[in-house]
Amino acid sequence: RKRELGIMYQQQNWIRSLSVEENIAFSGQLIGLEKEEAVERAREVLKVVGMDFRTNYVPSELSAGEQQKIGLARALMTNPRIIIADEPTGNLDVESGQEMIDLLTRLSKSGKTVIMVTHNPEYLKYGDRVMLMLDGKIRRELVVTEENAEEVQREITRDLKSFIEGGVPTANKDGKIPIPMDSNEDMDQQNIIEKLKYGISFNLRFLFQSVMFLILILLNGLGKKINFFKKLADNFRSYFAKVMRKLDRNLVGKISSSINTIDLTEISFRNLWVKKSRTSITIFGMSIGIGFIVFLLSLGYGLERLVITEITRIEDMRQVDIAPTVSSNVVLNTDNVEIISSIEGVENVYPLINLAARVQYEEASTDVVVYGVQEKYLVDSPINITEGEVFSNSNLGVVVNEEFLTTIGLEPSQVLGEKLTLDLVLSELVEIEELEETEENEETEAPNFNKEYVITGVVADSNPAIVYMPIMELEDYNITEFSQLRISIDSEDRILEVRKQIEVLGFTTTSVMDTVSEVENFFSYARIALSIIGVIALSIAILGMFNTLTVSLLERTREVGLMKTIGMGSNEIRSLFINESMIMGITGGILGILFGVLMGLVLSVILSVIAITRGGSFIVVNSLPLYIIIGIVVVSTFVGFLTGLYPSSRAVKMAPLDALRYE
16 A cells, blocks of 8 residues: 555645655655655655755645645655545645646656546546546446547536436446455554564664664764764664664564664654653653652662661671670680681681770779770771770780760870770679788789770770770789680671581671671661652653653544555554653653752762761762662663553554544
8 A cells, every 4th residue: 555555635634743855755764765765755756746945844834735735745755556636626726726637647647547536527537537426426437538528527517416406327337336445454464473573572672772862863963063973973873774674674574664663763752842841741750750769769778888888887797706605604715716716717816805994094084895805806807096006915005995085075196105094893704813822921912903004096986985905914814704706707708607607616696797687678678668659659650641642642643544544554653652652761761860869969968068067078878779770761661661552552443534534
């Protein structure tokens, strides 16, 4: 039909988003011509009808007579063997009407079959055969020659008068005239396998072509300013069109007489651009819904990362704390320390003794927690020395934390090198040697629990007031058990294995990984809750997009009828509408991601300003993994696809003639 039949309508219908030459070229694109070739041929047929000076106009800007001529040009576009002209002179003045008749006559003499529908008996003499149709039925068929043209005109006039007066025109002696019946059979029929291949490939193909088309739009925009980019855009489009046609053939089968996918996508973009305000509002609503989801998800991931970063900043991820099990006879003594040190994967073992103490510094005194540790513990741990240095195992030095200084009201620089007095409070685990008499009957001195120490360093630690001292200092007190051990493992992958071996010995183990796992679980549930709220917002936006597409279909009903009558297949019409919905979906998804990220950055800046004014640092509360971004784009595109299924299905089911009559 689209190759062999050209139709010139009495009432012209156009694709509103296309110019005059593009409307005409569209018929050529439907038979597989590349756009450049189709446009070139369209310009040639416009010259034939004398309308080449209107190539870049929009058809609605032209007069009815000009549209009539352009309608003939569209009918001639595919060089059909049969041309149907419905009242070709109905909107023309006498002179233009005669020019149209002369043009149709020349086409007939050139070998084309011209079927002209008219109410004007004066045009009968231009035909070779005349069929009289009354009340939708063909009543007579007459052969016209130069000799009997006037007689045929009189007979037709007589039959018309007789019919008006209630008579019945004379029937043909040779019986019925064969009339081809309408067929609802689609010219682009596909078997089940082809349809399945089409459905599977559609989404992937569209995603690829959308990205390429966005690049093409960018190059065209730059081409308006820089000539180099204009040439680059032209070459890119030509190459991309060939790639898409080859891709179509490989995925769907041989498509030798259908519009190129890139051209169809371009028309989809332009159809949306016709109603810029409505399309923009719909996409904006979609982007708000997706942006809300992105913002909530990024906030969840950002806070999770912030908490985990803070935890891992304070604690090394490869460190594990070991303590005796409650109500167990197993203790952390030197023998067990050696056993734990021998476990494969354990790099370092740091014994810790935890005591309470009373600190006297000049006139101030306060209660603190004392940790007896090795020098290497402070060096290897994430604890940050802000002032001074770590004590050595052999000197009477201590390291205090900032909270201790806050308690006594001093700055770090004021206490370095100064002395403090520690009065230790020993637990029941500490066994003190009883006083013994020497051979000279002299008594030994009891351990001195009250000693002076030099402050060698200050650590940034937000825990309660803490004093770190050399663990060797506590040997004088005959402590036989350690409060806990802290070990470092050579790899995070071996933490679980090492912990199991230690727990078999009867000890409990804790790790910062436990806290991280709890934080991750909490935020995973929080993200689910936030996502549900976002999905509700997105659902409202989807309803708006569905409404926009449905209204657009109603407005373009006659346009759909036109596309069907000039040979556009069902799959092409379906693709056209689904393309439009997917364009809105993918655009809304991309803008939504930008919108959500922007909201997160604004919140981060606000919180950072507050934190900095209070002595803190810059805070980033939003974070979004790359796979989430890709997932959102894919989901938004798929949502657009699903939203477009119903309007596209309705468009496919429309009867062409009913659609053309739609008001």
